[in-house]
Amino acid sequence: MQQTDLLIIGGGAAGLAAAVMAGRQYAGRRILLLEKTSRVGKKLLATGNGTCNISHRGASVGNYHGDGQPTVAALLAAFPPERAQAFFRSVGVETVVREDDRIYPLCASAAAVLDCLRIAASAVAELRCDCAALSLHPDASGVTVKTTAGDIRAARVIVAVGGAASPSCGGSADGYRLLTDLGHTRTPLFPSVVQLRADTRYIRAVKGLRVDGTVTIRHNGRPLASQTGEILFTEYGLSGPAVMQISRVVGEWERRQNGRMTAELDLLPDRDDEALLSLLRDRRNHLSATPAEDFLTGLFQRRIGQTVVRMAESIPFDRLAGTLTDAELQRLVNAAKHWTVDLTGTQGFGGAQVTAGGLSMTEFDGSLSSRRYPRIAAVGEVLNVDGDCGGYNLQWAWSSASAAVGAWGGDRL
Numbered sequence: 001m002q003q004t005d006l007l008i009i010g011g012g013a014a015g016l017a018a019a020v021m022a023g024r025q026y027a028g029r030r031i032l033l034l035e036k037t038s039r040v041g042k043k044l045l046a047t048g049n050g051t052c053n054i055s056h057r058g059a060s061v062g063n064y065h066g067d068g069q070p071t072v073a074a075l076l077a078a079f080p081p082e083r084a085q086a087f088f089r090s091v092g093v094e095t096v097v098r099e100d101d102r103i104y105p106l107c108a109s110a111a112a113v114l115d116c117l118r119i120a121a122s123a124v125a126e127l128r129c130d131c132a133a134l135s136l137h138p139d140a141s142g143v144t145v146k147t148t149a150g151d152i153r154a155a156r157v158i159v160a161v162g163g164a165a166s167p168s169c170g171g172s173a174d175g176y177r178l179l180t181d182l183g184h185t186r187t188p189l190f191p192s193v194v195q196l197r198a199d200t201r202y203i204r205a206v207k208g209l210r211v212d213g214t215v216t217i218r219h220n221g222r223p224l225a226s227q228t229g230e231i232l233f234t235e236y237g238l239s240g241p242a243v244m245q246i247s248r249v250v251g252e253w254e255r256r257q258n259g260r261m262t263a264e265l266d267l268l269p270d271r272d273d274e275a276l277l278s279l280l281r282d283r284r285n286h287l288s289a290t291p292a293e294d295f296l297t298g299l300f301q302r303r304i305g306q307t308v309v310r311m312a313e314s315i316p317f318d319r320l321a322g323t324l325t326d327a328e329l330q331r332l333v334n335a336a337k338h339w340t341v342d343l344t345g346t347q348g349f350g351g352a353q354v355t356a357g358g359l360s361m362t363e364f365d366g367s368l369s370s371r372r373y374p375r376i377a378a379v380g381e382v383l384n385v386d387g388d389c390g391g392y393n394l395q396w397a398w399s400s401a402s403a404a405v406g407a408w409g410g411d412r413l
Contacts, residue, residue, distance in 0.1 A: 004032040005412050007145055007154035008125075009133045009178070011035030012170075013044050014380030014397035015160035016117040018405050020091065023124020026410035031125035032154075034147060036132035036170065040121075041114040043162065043169035047353075047394065052110035054088060054095065055081040055103040055398070056391035063392045065248065066384040067187065068361025071368075072396070079402040081395055088113070091120040102391050133161075136178050138373040142413055155413045156375050158404050163355025163381035164189050171349065175382055176359065183372060185360040190251040191352030193244050193389045198237030198263065199342040205307045206233040211300070214269040215242050217249050217343075220259045224249045228269055236347065238263060245389040247346060248356055254345040265339040267300065267308070273333050280329045288322025295321045296332070311335035354393050358384040367407030368400055377404040 006022055008015045011033055019033045033040075047053060056063070059081050061073035081103060085095045093116050094106040105113050121127060128149075136157060137144040145152045161175025176186045215238070216226040229242030243263075253261045268276055279299075287295060292315050296305030309315055312331040315324070346352070361384050363371055368383070370376045379400040387393040 001144075001151045001153050002032075003030070003153045003413050005029040005155045005410070006031045006158065006408060007143070007152060007156070008033040008158045008160055009145070010160035010162055010175070010380075010382075011037075011040030011127065011129070012160060012162045012380065012397070013041070013394055014162075014401045015158070016040060016121050017087070017398050018158050018160060018379060018401040019121040019125040019127070020117065021087075021402055021405040022408065023121070025405060026408070027124075029410050029412065032152065033121065033125050033127050034131045034133055035127065035129045038129055040118055040127060040129065043166050043171065044114050044117075045110045046166065046169060047110055048104065050110050051108040052105055052113045053102050053391040053394065054093075054105065054113065055084045055395040057081050057097050057101040057103060059387075059392055059395045063388045064396065065356065065386050066358070066361060068364075068383070068385055071361055071364070071366055072385055074366060075368075075399045075403045076395070079399040083402075084395060084398045087398065088116070092116040100390075133178060136182060136376060138182070138375055143373075143375050153413060155411050156377070156408050158401075159376065159378040159382060160380050160401070161382050163358060164349045165191060165194075165352040165355045165381075167350060171355070179359055179370070179376070179378060182370075182376075184363050184370065187357045187360055187384045188255060189355055189357040190255045191346050191349050191354075192248040192251050192356040192386050193354040193393075194247045194251060194352035195234065195239040195347040196237050196243055196247055196250055196263065197344045197347060199344065200235070200237060202307050202311055202339075203233050203237060203341065204235065205310070206303050207235050209233050209301055209304060210240060211267055211304060213242070214266040215246065216264040216266075217246055218262045218264060219249070219253060231265065237343070238341070241389065244353070248386070250343055251346050251352075251356060261343040263341045263343055265341065266337045267304070267339065268336055273337055276333045276337060277329055280332060281326070284321050284324055284329065288320065290321045291317060292319040292321060292324065293317035295324070296336075300336075308332060308335045308339075311339065353389070354386050355381055356386045358382055358386075360384055366403075368404045369407055377407065379404045
């Protein structure tokens, strides 16, 4: 049976960071990282659309959800975004803070970030791919881990298996069983930072187009979340950064399916209803001979403008703009600024970037060691902690990895 001082299960962001941190903090200790797929860090390559939004300068506990807010706050304070930047500088990744406070690698390459993490981890630990952990068997002196390549004995184990999101990048619900089989509780899982499925009656006409607008998610008419930014119309519904940023509430609703969930789209958030009505009156005057079909072209992309006219109802495309009444202009305003779409759910874990839910934080201490089995810790997405879109989830990976490594103490078998 192979023996190691520290066994890290999972070669994603948190697992790789933990390997680097542990190898540097406890030089000379035996560190082994297992990854069930053929390569480490596959999901990291997709973050930030391939540019790797590694953190957010304003990260705080308010950007996170789940059942461990006090622990999250303490770990963010102990390893804040500034320390994450210093850590990445130490492995060769220079970072830059953009105007929206999101932190990216200067090279804007997720592949380069992964290369630097992998190289740094390989210098202090053994990285073993195509090897899945099957079960954990802790006792007073260590943990025996059954794997697809045989048993391994470790003084300490860090579970960094990730969540169920993005199965094409290795995401799976299987990893939770390593700890639920030992009696730990897993809260319900649902997708977050995910595209939304919707009634496509009007959306299908603008499929593939993008608009800078505001999306507000409502449950039975009550607003739950709102975000301004890019909205992408798709064959199944809605996507884009603004939509995915607030998609968590839809994932939670989808799990329960109670009441009506809608998205209200404001295609011109920089103008209020009265200002838009005044603008349309002005357009009616100087575009009087323009058919209604093209009355909004130039204010919107043509297909979007035509769709707004369709939603306004009872305005034939061949009507001349000069003949539109104030009441009809008001209907156009309502369609453009209060376009209500019935939501039917999310694109599921296959389209999700983040898993909401996970191992209950109440069963782990402030260093993320199991209260049941202190020689086992859990970090990253496998825990019931999920962040907003914008670098917050990767910051949790770095902060949680630092906490678990710091609590290890470097003990040997």
